[in-house]
Amino acid sequence: MGISMEQIPRLRPGFRFQWEPAQNAHVLLYPEGMVRLNGSAGAVLKEVDGQRNVADIVALLEQQFPDAGSLLEDVSDFLKDAEQQHWIVFT
Amino acid sequence: MNGHHAMPAGDRPGIGPPLWLLAELTYRCPLQCPYCSNPLDFAQTQQELTTEEWVRVLRQGREMGAAQLGFSGGEPLVRQDLAELIAEARQLGYYTNLITSGLGLTEAKVNAFRDAGLDHIQVSFQASDPELNNAVAGSRKAFDHKLAMARAVKEAGYPMVLNFVIHRHNIHQMEDIISLCERLGADYVELATCQYYGWAFENREGLMPSKAQLEKAEAEVNAYRERLTASGSAMKLIFVTPDYYEERLKACMNGWGSLFLTVAPDGTALPCHSARLLPIEFPNVRESSLHSIWYDSPGFNHYRGDSWMPEPCRSCDEKDKDFGGCRCQAYLLTGNADNADPVCSKSPHHDRILAARKAADHATAGLEELTYRNADNSRLFFRG
Numbered sequence: 275m276g277i278s279m280e281q282i283p284r285l286r287p288g289f290r291f292q293w294e295p296a297q298n299a300h301v302l303l304y305p306e307g308m309v310r311l312n313g314s315a316g317a318v319l320k321e322v323d324g325q326r327n328v329a330d331i332v333a334l335l336e337q338q339f340p341d342a343g344s345l346l347e348d349v350s351d352f353l354k355d356a357e358q359q360h361w362i363v364f365t
Numbered sequence: 366m367n368g369h370h371a372m373p374a375g376d377r378p379g380i381g382p383p384l385w386l387l388a389e390l391t392y393r394c395p396l397q398c399p400y401c402s403n404p405l406d407f408a409q410t411q412q413e414l415t416t417e418e419w420v421r422v423l424r425q426g427r428e429m430g431a432a433q434l435g436f437s438g439g440e441p442l443v444r445q446d447l448a449e450l451i452a453e454a455r456q457l458g459y460y461t462n463l464i465t466s467g468l469g470l471t472e473a474k475v476n477a478f479r480d481a482g483l484d485h486i487q488v489s490f491q492a493s494d495p496e497l498n499n500a501v502a503g504s505r506k507a508f509d510h511k512l513a514m515a516r517a518v519k520e521a522g523y524p525m526v527l528n529f530v531i532h533r534h535n536i537h538q539m540e541d542i543i544s545l546c547e548r549l550g551a552d553y554v555e556l557a558t559c560q561y562y563g564w565a566f567e568n569r570e571g572l573m574p575s576k577a578q579l580e581k582a583e584a585e586v587n588a589y590r591e592r593l594t595a596s597g598s599a600m601k602l603i604f605v606t607p608d609y610y611e612e613r614l615k616a617c618m619n620g621w622g623s624l625f626l627t628v629a630p631d632g633t634a635l636p637c638h639s640a641r642l643l644p645i646e647f648p649n650v651r652e653s654s655l656h657s658i659w660y661d662s663p664g665f666n667h668y669r670g671d672s673w674m675p676e677p678c679r680s681c682d683e684k685d686k687d688f689g690g691c692r693c694q695a696y697l698l699t700g701n702a703d704n705a706d707p708v709c710s711k712s713p714h715h716d717r718i719l720a721a722r723k724a725a726d727h728a729t730a731g732l733e734e735l736t737y738r739n740a741d742n743s744r745l746f747f748r749g
Contacts, residue, residue: 286599288485288524288552290460296382296430303460305485305526305553308384308433360599 277328277350281364284324289361291319302361309361318352322362328353377660380669382430383626386459387437387638388419390447391630394440395468397503398491399735400530400565400572403439404641408743413630416446418651420453422628425655427457431626434459437638439630442469448481455482462487464528467514468507475517486518487526487555493541497534503737515549526553531582532572533725534732539585547593547600556586557605562639564738566697571730573721579610609718612710613683614690621668621692626659634658636665639693643702668692668702675703677711 285291290303300316302309311319317338321331328350335345356362392407404410414422423434434454441447442465454461463478467488475486488511491501495508502508518525527546529535535542539556546554558579561569574582586604593600608615618625618637627635632650635641647664648657659665667673671684678689689695690706698707699714707714736742 286524287522290484292458294430294432297384297432301432303432303484305487305524306433306435306462308460360601 277354277364279329279332280327282324282327283322283331283353283357283362283364285319285322286360286363291322304361314348315352315356318349319356319362324365380660381623383426383624383655383659384431385433385435385625386423386426386431387435387625387627388422388441388450389437389439389627389629389638390414390419390441390444390450391439393443394438394466394738395443395504396440396466396507397737397739398501398530398564399568399737400532400559400563401738402560402563402565402638403738404563405567406743406747407439408740409747410629410631413444414628414632414650416449418632419446419450422632422650422655423450423454423457423459426626427459429656429659432458432460433462435462435464437464440466440469442474448474448477451478451483452481455484460484465489466502466507467511468504470510470514470517472517475514475521475523479521479523483523485526486523487528488515488518489528489530490542490545491530492535493538493545497538500732501534503739512549515551519550524552525550526555527551528555528557531556531558531574533574533578533728534572536574536578536582539582540589543586543589543602547598551600553601553603555603555605557603558607560605560607561609562642562693562697564736568735569721570724570728571732571735573607573609573725573728575725575728576610576722577726579606608691608694608708609721611708614687614706614709616687617691617694617706620688622659622665623669626655634662634665636668637693642693643696645702673703675705677709677713678705681711 288304292301294301297310300311302311317335321334332346332349335349391413392403392410441463451461461484463483463486465486465488490498490511492498498508499505529542543554559565559572565572586602590602622636625637627638628650629635629641633641633647634650635647645664645667648662674684674689678684690708692702694706695704696702698717704714705712707717
């Protein structure tokens with residue numbers, strides 16, 4: 275099932291996203307667990323605030339990375355994966 | 366994009382920062398579980414760290430890169446300064462976990478801790494019914510209170526982890542346990558089969574399930590998990606099997622002094638919460654900074670890398686994966702912590718594991734024959 279541009283992702287309750295200087299990376303923290311995110315995953319999750327929809331997030335990232343071309347597919351794939359991992363939920 | 370990344374480097378080549386800090390605030394506990402991981406002689410421990418000393422530890426740990434923080438014990442709720450420590454930890458940027466029996470918890474505390482910034486509460490249960498739960502816990506009112514507190518935790522909006530320690534006396538309850546967790550709205554369920562350290566090692570014969578019991582339980586958990594997945598449930602089941610039934614080793618603590626740092630109630634710093642039983646001198650946060658403890662102390666460097674390994678580990682091509690297994694288990698089962706963990710079928714001491722499995726097939730001891738974890742029994746261990 276695809277993700278529609280109007281859907282609004284937010285972090286699953288109890289999950290926290292933050293920058294960790296010691297790891298030089300964004301991480302996702304949850305009960306007794308931590309995922310160290312790579313650069314692109316960190317860049318997407320940084321824009322997930324429970325307000326922006328997928329279209330907003332794609333537009334913001336395309337602004338930040340003008341040389342990257344269309345990011346729609348990458349962002350959708352990642353968000354779908356993050357949903358399956360139960361990191362985020364869509365409202 | 367799959368989001369993951371290799372682990373980071375720390376301040377010294379080859380040594381990463383301690384990303385996990387376990388604060389064992391106290392050994393005091395109202396329960397008497399016979400599988401407690403606290404040291405047998407816990408009643409000998411004097412002088413818990415003060416609030417100010419804990420705050421210093423938390424600050425030093427965070428500065429080094431620790432991101433996950435567990436408040437555990439004993440029962441951490443007996444510390445009157447818990448809310449203060451939670452607030453400090455959260456403000457420093459830790460993800461804060463409270464690991465509790467639920468005894469001593471109240472709705473007011475659940476809410477006060479949330480306001481202080483607590484991220485998560487894990488409540489442990491001993492069984493899916495009051496009779497068995499209370500017999501294992503050595504407390505008559507424990508079960509009803511735990512249920513009430515699990516509901517309060519959920520109500521307050523925390524993510525909820527429910528933890529059950531599994532052994533031969535409750536392993537038949539798998540389906541009931543999981544269904545109870547589902548009704549309580551758990552996000553994660555830890556079904557952790559006893560690991561045999563501390564009091565659990567003392568009581569191993571009376572706790573260890575037989576292979577047949579274990580296989581039946583595992584099949585039930587797998588079937589339940591499939592039903593959950595099919596129904597779209599996000600409740601995650603984590604079934605930890607006892608390594609006594611493995612042929613290959615667990616990568617214990619992800620390697621000695623690699624990610625985990627435990628601080629015991631009296632300030633002793635340990636690479637894992639069981640390491641205190643080893644004949645190694647460990648540093649104390651009252652005398653040294655966490656930084657020097659982690660990177661420079663003999664205790665934390667003792668089993669780093671692989672130059673300490675004897676055979677069969679030394680020439681084994683899996684030594685970078687499993688780090689020779691668990692030092693505490695090697696010590697408890699062979700008397701020498703340098704040895705390969707006897708769980709490995711290549712270990713010359715593997716017969717001790719086989720003997721334990723055989724004993725588990727024929728064990729008959731009832732719950733009442735176990736040695737319960739309380740101060741009176743603890744004193745017997747250090748008085749000798």
